Amino acid sequence: MYKNRVLTVLFILLLLHIIAVQGVAQQDNLGLKLNKAVLDTDVPPVVVDGRVYLPARDIIESLGGRITWFPALKLLNLNLGKKEVSLVIDIPEAEINGEKVLLQNAPAIIEDRVMIPLEVVQLLTEVEAEWDKTAQEINITSRQPYITSIRSYSHPDKTRIVIDMSEKSTYNIFILSGPDRVVVDIKASLSQLNKEQQEVEVNDLLVSRVRSGQFTPDTVRIVSDLKGKYNSQVFDLTGPNRIVIDVFAPEILLGEAEQLEIPPEAITKPEGIKDGGKQVVVIDPGHGGSQPGAIGYSGLKEKEVVLDIALKLKKMLQEKGFTVYLTREKDVDVALENRPLIAMQKEAAVFVSIHTNSALQKGSPTAKGVETYVLNSRYIGASAKDVADRENKASKLYHYEDNILNQIIADLEESASIGFSLNFADIVQKKLVQHTGLGNRGVKQAPFLVLKGVNMAAVLIEVGFISNPNEEKLLKTPEFREKVALAISQAIQDYLKNMPKDI
Ligand SMILES: [Zn+2]
Incomplete structure (x- = not known):
């Protein structure tokens, strides 16, 4: 009996409260400003019992958060920055990242809208909220x-580094050396980023990574670790607000020249180059270092075969008066993404990536022949997907940025380089079959990372199957490697004879 009476009293109190909420709400509508700008909301903030209620969805989304409403449960889930908050209508309690916090006022449904008390907003984020009674408005400022x-x-x-800001702020720039860094101190808070978001692994030719930390309570320090003494520029943009750090590649990429150990005579153009013609060839022996590539039955490694072919090809082309660069001259690791960058840097007319094929995964050691690939966002040709998956495996990018990659490749398809590459691939494939006597598997298309971003004729060649014992035997011999190199060398010469001056 006692319990029932308590419940009845509670019920009446609740009823009175709802009536009170609705009654007062209609009288005290307020204006709302967020960071000094008028925030237009479907329903205005209201004052109930001297306390401010805000339209939940409008305010949370304006602050950059997410809101999920479960009407059947009267449950409200809010996400803002690192905070996750659960609220239930009419219950003066919040669960913040799993911990219960008592509220002075419960969230309420007022005129069919889910409204949250101002204190919830203050729990969610570092804001100052002021109720300007003369102007009849609520001012919320981060x-x-x-x-x-x-x-x-x-x-x-x-390399472009972009720091997105909630609003415009001031900053100072320091260029430091030993090791080389660009440091930008920004008057701001880092509280909206979690640990993972505070560090960006760049690892391209110029920048290794970007780190950030709350240096003082009101200053964030952003440190870009450079791979050498490169020029940089820092500027800010609006709409949306951001601070941009550009790190520029030097004319001759110092880091890369060291890495590739290009002898000085190779950099000087040999005589006999036609004026205006770009007679630079970049050859990319696949894999290397910790990446052996495909391995044959007898233990022959793809990385060794293709390096030897590349070195032979380089010698042949140099004798014909070409300027030749290799993405690697010895058994070292080269990031997949950096290989086409080297070709761009050298303004190559032709980029050739050399590989040996493998069909071990599919359990078909009888697969044989040569095939030539050009870049495409789609897979064209039988087994094109298997080959692309295998050759792209070395890149971290391949796994989680597939969509971005495909977008870039789709854009590239519009460019003339695909057409040139197809012409070049036809010549390469014909010459390879002619010189090696191996089966003709044709010209195929697939999204190869190593061919990404180049604006020149670029092909990836699979010079026989290392997984096929017969072809592995051939790939072991200097004579066969010489034939492959000769075929590619002749194809490059044939192609460049008719190359258009501009693309
Ligand atoms: Zn390979």
């Missing part, structure tokens, strides 16, 4: 500008 994300883009000629 305590300081904050960083919303840190991103990076690798271009052939520069």
